[in-house]
Amino acid sequence: MTEAKSVSEKRDPLVEEFLRYLANERNASPRTLKAYRQALAAFGTENKTSWKKCTADDFRDYLFALMKRAQARSYVRLQFSALRSFYQFLTARKRLRHNPVREVQLPKIEKKLPLVLTRQQVEELLTAPTRETKKRSAPVWMPLRDVAIMELFYSS
Structure with missing residues (x-):
């Protein structure tokens, strides 16, 4: 698969290499690997641009799409945690010069008040x-x- 191909194609070699890195070098749990795989696949179905050509605007559009669907802020933050880690991996491995996800500001998680006794x-x-x-x-x-x-x- 060339880099110009769509992000959403199955078994993207960059994603697979990233997941191997998480499993082997970062000792990530199977649940983390599954969540990150799903997050990267979800972004790929939403955005058809190759990983190296994605811009901060692509990620902002994805953020707005998630917010429009009324996704919980914790879910949105999980999705972007996977994307941030993936792009940190790409920049660290010299495959990418610039991390566009860093430019996206995420919504803060709402703070819940503690339950109090009557x-x-x-x-x-x-x-x-x-x-x-x-x-x-x-x-x-x-x-x-x-x-x-x-x-x-x-x-x-």
Whole structure:
């Protein structure tokens, strides 16, 4: 296959060489290899330009296409992680002078707020040690110790 051929053709030698590099030299897991193969193939079906002729605009178009399809930002970042690694590989192996993926700015991952307990749940949690009936005779101070530990955990 020549370099002028489409990116989307099966068993692209550049992609295969990159995946061998990941497996052998970087010790990538089979799941990483599968995800990267799928990401590179997905870009190849979307963009028919050869790897060496792709520009930053090609990658921006792909980014916008993914965003239009309402893909999760984490998925978009995974796709571009594979593309970035692939182009870093190409530039490091002297096959490419310039890495066009570096020029593409990705959307940030949305930060999710942590789940918080309700006031009632906190009260139940803090009073649980005093409500607990022990089958064996426990020292009187033990439930108080447990309450103190729970309050310490809750406050930190």
